[in-house]
Amino acid sequence: xxxxxxxxxxxxxxxxxxxxxxxxxxxxxxxxxxxxxxxxxxxxxxxxxxxxxxxxxxxxxxxxxxxxxxxxxxxxxxxxxxxxxxxxxxxxxxxxxxxxxxxxxxxxxxxxxxxxxxxxxxxxxxxxxxxxxxxxxxxxxxxxxxxxxxxxxxxxxxxxxxxxxxxxxxxxxxxxxxxxxxxxxxxxxxxxxxxxxxxxxxxxxxxxxxxxxxxxxxxxxxxxxxxxxxxxxxxxxx
Amino acid sequence: xxxxxxxxxxxxxxxxxxxxxxxxxxxxxxxxxxxxxxxxxxxxxxxxxxxxxxxxxxxxxxxxxxxxxxxxxxxxxxxxxxxxxxxxxxxxxxxxxxxxxxxxxxxxxxxxxxxxxxxxxxxxxxxxxxxxxxxxxxxxxxxxxxxxxxxxxxxxxxxxxxxxxxxxxxxxxxxxxxxxxxxxxxxxxxxxxxxxxxxxxxxxxxxxxxxxxxxxxxxxxxxxxxxxxxxxxxxxxxxxxxxxxxxxxxxxxxxxxxxxxxxxxxxxxxxxxxxxxxxxxxxxxxxxxxxxxxxxxxxxxxxxxxxxxxxxxxxxxxxxxxxxxxxxxxxxxxxxxxxxxxxxxxxxxxxxxxxxxxxxxxxxxxxxxxxxxxxxxxxxxxxxxxxxxxxxxxxxxxxxxxxxxxxxxxxxxxxxxxxxxxxxxxxxxxxxxxxxxxxxxxxxxxxxxxxxxxxxxxxxxxxxxxxxxxxxxxxxxxxxxxxxxxxxxxxxxxxxxxxxxxxxxxxxxxxxxxxxxxxxxxxxxxxxxxxxxxxxxxxxxxxxxxxxxxxxxxxxxxxxxxxxxxxxxx
Numbered sequence: 105x106x107x108x109x110x111x112x113x114x115x116x117x118x119x120x121x122x123x124x125x126x127x128x129x130x131x132x133x134x135x136x137x138x139x140x141x142x143x144x145x146x147x148x149x150x151x152x153x154x155x156x157x158x159x160x161x162x163x164x165x166x167x168x169x170x171x172x173x174x175x176x177x178x179x180x181x182x183x184x185x186x187x188x189x190x191x192x193x194x195x196x197x198x199x200x201x202x203x204x205x206x207x208x209x210x211x212x213x214x215x216x217x218x219x220x221x222x223x224x225x226x227x228x229x230x231x232x233x234x235x236x237x238x239x240x241x242x243x244x245x246x247x248x249x250x251x252x253x254x255x256x257x258x259x260x261x262x263x264x265x266x267x268x269x270x271x272x273x274x275x276x277x278x279x280x281x282x283x284x285x286x287x288x289x290x291x292x293x294x295x296x297x298x299x300x301x302x303x304x305x306x307x308x309x310x311x312x313x314x315x316x317x318x319x320x321x322x323x324x325x326x327x328x329x330x331x332x333x334x335x336x337x338x339x340x341x342x
Numbered sequence: 343x344x345x346x347x348x349x350x351x352x353x354x355x356x357x358x359x360x361x362x363x364x365x366x367x368x369x370x371x372x373x374x375x376x377x378x379x380x381x382x383x384x385x386x387x388x389x390x391x392x393x394x395x396x397x398x399x400x401x402x403x404x405x406x407x408x409x410x411x412x413x414x415x416x417x418x419x420x421x422x423x424x425x426x427x428x429x430x431x432x433x434x435x436x437x438x439x440x441x442x443x444x445x446x447x448x449x450x451x452x453x454x455x456x457x458x459x460x461x462x463x464x465x466x467x468x469x470x471x472x473x474x475x476x477x478x479x480x481x482x483x484x485x486x487x488x489x490x491x492x493x494x495x496x497x498x499x500x501x502x503x504x505x506x507x508x509x510x511x512x513x514x515x516x517x518x519x520x521x522x523x524x525x526x527x528x529x530x531x532x533x534x535x536x537x538x539x540x541x542x543x544x545x546x547x548x549x550x551x552x553x554x555x556x557x558x559x560x561x562x563x564x565x566x567x568x569x570x571x572x573x574x575x576x577x578x579x580x581x582x583x584x585x586x587x588x589x590x591x592x593x594x595x596x597x598x599x600x601x602x603x604x605x606x607x608x609x610x611x612x613x614x615x616x617x618x619x620x621x622x623x624x625x626x627x628x629x630x631x632x633x634x635x636x637x638x639x640x641x642x643x644x645x646x647x648x649x650x651x652x653x654x655x656x657x658x659x660x661x662x663x664x665x666x667x668x669x670x671x672x673x674x675x676x677x678x679x680x681x682x683x684x685x686x687x688x689x690x691x692x693x694x695x696x697x698x699x700x701x702x703x704x705x706x707x708x709x710x711x712x713x714x715x716x717x718x719x720x721x722x723x724x725x726x727x728x729x730x731x732x733x734x735x736x737x738x739x740x741x742x743x744x745x746x747x748x749x750x751x752x753x754x755x756x757x758x759x760x761x762x763x764x765x766x767x768x769x770x771x772x773x774x775x776x777x778x779x780x781x782x783x784x785x786x787x788x789x790x791x792x793x794x795x796x797x798x799x800x801x802x803x804x805x806x807x808x809x810x811x812x813x814x815x816x817x818x819x820x821x822x823x824x825x826x827x828x829x830x831x832x833x834x835x836x837x838x839x840x841x842x843x844x845x846x847x848x849x850x851x852x853x854x855x856x857x858x859x860x861x862x863x864x865x866x867x868x869x870x871x872x873x874x875x876x877x878x879x880x881x882x883x884x885x886x887x888x889x890x891x892x893x894x895x896x897x898x899x900x901x902x903x904x905x906x907x908x909x910x911x912x
């Protein structure tokens with residue numbers, strides 16, 4: 105079976121800086137795959153390359169048999185490859201509902217939008233309570249819910265999550281990852297980029313370890329958790 | 343000891359600011375220049391009012407800034423501020439009498455000192471000045487301590503009197519045309535300023551109206567709200583028709599000069615609404631906006647002027663071509679600056695504006711564009727035998743343009759494209775991640791704004807019957823940005839209010855003309871400090887700048903609500 109999202113031999117440059125060196129990874133339908141690595145390893149670059157914000161110099165990105173590198177960012181969103189941006193980045197001056205509606209920009213069918221809105225409110229009852237509140241006044245955890253909900257409004261076929269745990273208190277991180285599990289149970293395909301390798305490897309089925317733009321390891325989450333190198337470098341165990 | 347010391351501090355510091363500001367106003371000639379006109383006849387001139395208003399404002403600020411809660415302290419502080427400001431002014435008078443300051447400050451004349459000392463001579467006058475400043479400090483401190491309602495009534499009625507005095511030239515001739523009101527107006531106004539009894543009655547009447555509204559206003563509002571929706575709608579239609587009627591008869595009432603002012607304000611409203619789309623909706627800071635105004639004006643000129651003799655279009659057939667030229671040049675400007683943001687965008691667009699001005703000025707293009715002499719003999723617009731020639735007639739042309747542009751602006755704001763602009767303004771990267779086509783969205787913003795500007799330019803060309811390169815300098819762009827900021831970014835009524843305040847008022851107050859830029863600068867600084875969201879802000883700006891205040895956060899969705907907007911468009 106062909107993978108839903110398949111990245112092959114991708115090289116991405118920032119000017120002369122070779123940021124991604126021959127990256128290959130694949131994600132099957134309904135799977136959670138995590139990409140872990142330290143700061144500057146190329147995790148966010150990989151996501152930006154997939155969503156079309158950066159163009160790879162070599163390599164292909166196949167999504168359900170189509171080459172994504174030929175499309176513009178907004179066309180890629182319309183195809184169902186949707187990003188939850190790093191650091192949440194909600195529209196601070198808009199209300200919660202307005203933020204969510206903005207997430208559905210690529211969708212023109214009103215009924216689909218209200219159905220999605222209900223679904224997001226069912227997933228995050230907290231957002232429903234605060235639907236008229238200005239997003240900038242939400243707490244960090246609520247903003248992460250909103251950023252996730254906003255991405256879900258676009259009917260994602262693959263959800264690209266960039267560091268959802270960033271800057272959140274541990275209890276909120278657990279909350280967010282409960283949501284990710286729930287999304288997985290509902291059948292959403294997720295590519296999860298995380299610095300917090302411990303928790304990422306708990307929810308993911310497979311993982312890739314990225315270092316200096318190169319994929320070092322590629323294995324099931326369980327094997328990665330057991331891996332000597334991963335334990336030392338990313339899980340902080342000795 | 344240190345506590346008593348810090349008691350004074352606020353008053354002292356604010357007083358220093360007040361002193362510097364009032365001395366500055368005196369030295370640049372504003373006080374003297376304004377003294378030609380009386381606010382209240384034979385009682386107080388505009389120059390004195392200006393000087394004393396600074397003291398009022400600064401002492402009020404001092405009372406307000408007093409951090410401690412004791413009332414006495416606020417009073418002490420505003421008194422100290424008044425005295426310190428007074429000392430500065432007295433020092434200026436004494437210094438001016440001892441040393442000749444005129445070699446540096448041309449306005450530091452004996453006339454100025456005479457005005458500042460109320461014509462009472464050096465000794466007595468200086469003392470009087472100091473006492474007046476101190477008294478004002480004391481009184482403002484007392485006003486600050488008044489209960490909210492009383493203070494508001496007092497401040498509003500007094501400032502209405504000052505305002506009536508300032509715009510007397512507008513009010514007097516206008517009211518004189520209205521039979522019974524003319525009698526009242528004759529009584530309130532003298533040839534120079536309000537009459538003393540007139541001013542008192544005016545203040546009292548306004549105070550009574552305010553008091554009445556504060557006690558009964560709520561009841562009336564809820565009364566209207568409780569009416570059946572049919573009647574409410576009728577009421578709204580009546581209000582709307584009255585408004586339209588007022589706009590329609592306005593030039594007939596106001597006469598030539600004021601109609602001319604109205605047409606200028608109207609042209610700036612048109613320009614402002616266009617730039618409001620670029621800056622207010624889409625968040626792209628465009629400083630070269632005057633370029634599209636020039637392109638519209640020159641396109642109309644080339645197509646219609648017999649002086650150049652290329653074409654002999656009528657105004658109406660040249661107008662759409664001018665707008666299309668504007669739109670095209672908007673896109674042409676947009677393409678190279680697509681990747682630029684913020685300050686870089688501002689500088690690039692500034693350059694574009696200058697390029698257009700220099701092109702129309704150039705000798706190289708002189709055979710086609712007229713060079714420094716410009717293009718003349720541009721025909722007026724006409725419908726049948728009715729010609730839009732005098733300001734009273736051109737007014738209707740501009741009014742129609744404004745209504746059209748307001749309508750388009752409103753529809754765009756609530757459309758899918760408007761949503762995309764909003765997202766782009768809030769966060770370009772995330773907007774892209776939401777599936778918004780940044781390139782198209784940006785270019786559409788530039789094109790729409792440029793189209794409005796070109797429309798304004800074509801009307802401008804026909805209004806003046808001629809176009810000159812120097813009409814299109816960078817100051818126009820700056821003025822438009824200022825009026826948008828003062829009015830409230832992204833707000834349509836804000837653009838109108840801003841145009842009236844920044845373009846209309848200086849036209850009416852000849853005294854201000856010389857200090858226009860200074861007043862702009864001061865107005866902008868004061869606005870940013872006191873009301874950063876603008877005079878009539880758009881809902882979203884209000885939210886941003888008063889974040890967390892319960893009233894705004896609990897506000898229900900705007901009626902145009904997001905969901906319905908997704909019906910239209912692609």
